[in-house]
Amino acid sequence: MTARRIAILIDGGFFLKRLPKLVASDQCTSAQGIATCIRRLCASHINQLTGDNDKRWQRHVYRTFFYDAVPYEGKAHHPIDNHAIDFAKSDVARSRHELFDVLRRQRKLALRLGKVTKEHDWTIKPALTKKLLHTRQWIGALDRLAGQAEDTPESTTSLELSPEEARSLLNLRELWHSLDGGTVSLGLRQKGVDMRIGLDITTLTLKRQVDTIILVAGDSDFVPAAKLARREGIEFILDPLWQKVNADLFEHIDGLQSGLRKPGAPANDNTQSRTERDQAQLQAPDEED
Template identity: 40%
Template sequence: MRTAILVDGGFYRKRAKYLWGEKSGSERAKELHAYCQTHLHDRAGGGDRQLYRVFYYDCAPVGRKSVYHPLKRANVDLDKSDTYTWTNAFFEELKKKRKFALRLGHLSEHMNYNLKPEVTRLLCTGKRTLESLTEADFIFVAQQKGVDMKIGVDIASLANKKQVDQIILIAGDSDFVPAAKLARREGIDFILDPMWGNITDDLFEHIDGLKSQWGKRNELKANSTLQEKQK
């Protein structure tokens, strides 16, 4: 069975950080590679899987641009930030992996530093003060452009050209329902991996299987009772 694995990069990085903690860019990339490999060797996955390619979708880091930071009261050069360094290390490690294809969109021109939602709540309830704020209380916010579209186009292309028998999508967004429906109409076995996250009912309705690979301790659960739908 020829299998393509498609990874929504923003989703993966957020879930991986939540499940398995902070890691360097290089280590996170190695972790992603290992995570994809577990799908290929999953005996419950419906037979032997031969990897067609892993498609990774994300946005390249922004360089040579400055954004105002309200705490510092000064502009921050993005190409000198820790995020820029981390992301470049992450991408460079992925490029070394066999059969990995990076499909990059771009970030919106409108970007800023915002307070984290939980910090805002604490300020509003009087449990934090403005004087107590640190750089760790802020997050960099920029909207991705073109990533979801690239995922949808590639799903359609893989299905229409009969390049694969199975698609495994690592994501959690219901925006992919039309693409999933198209793939299934073309006879593609469509598996969703939400990395233990919840998904909407409409997305669940239009997939052939639901399977996440690792638990919170970064261990493969071969005999887990993970949500799995078989048709």
């Protein structure tokens, strides 16, 4: 069989977030385990496209591209837990750098790294922020206390609370005491990853380096690049790792195909045809992260 020229582009952040939902936990907790899952995904895609189970599947691969961001390595002080954080020494940074080292040693795999930058300081989760703002009405009794303090600044002030005001202040106290370290987050943002994916799709297309591009991603940011590839005659396949995609995206791709088995599917699921996979994907329940 004549070798195909297939490029597989993997959005690493999306892949690592979805992977625990698709494989057993012991297969995705180490760098070697994750690398094995990437090879399995790529081999499955190639075997489905070529129609065989040739162990030399990598001869059809132009290159596998894995996109991610170098973890944030700054320092910060946690406003609730009241301790210093060195992000460079965190478990996330350690495990991610370990994964990068393993992937750099993989055959026909190119690592494309953006970076994580700090855009703003600590913020409370949006849902909790809205809840806290609604507590303004609970402190109405304190307005009377403030007025007394202004009228007689040298005197001791006292405040009689109605049962409803007392309950409101106790609820407010309980709400603030419920805040823990997980209710706030530092304003970190990944940069440069989507740009690298778009540039590589464009380069692979215009230089005619491949005849098929498989993109493992979960959003629609790829649409402009996918349009270019398809206009130039490149087959463009999307693997959203069984996360449901919007129906209007189908006009911008040549098909859906999964490289990993759907959760709960029987062991022979990988024998499904592409048409069956497309139909199953359209009918799959919405699994937004």
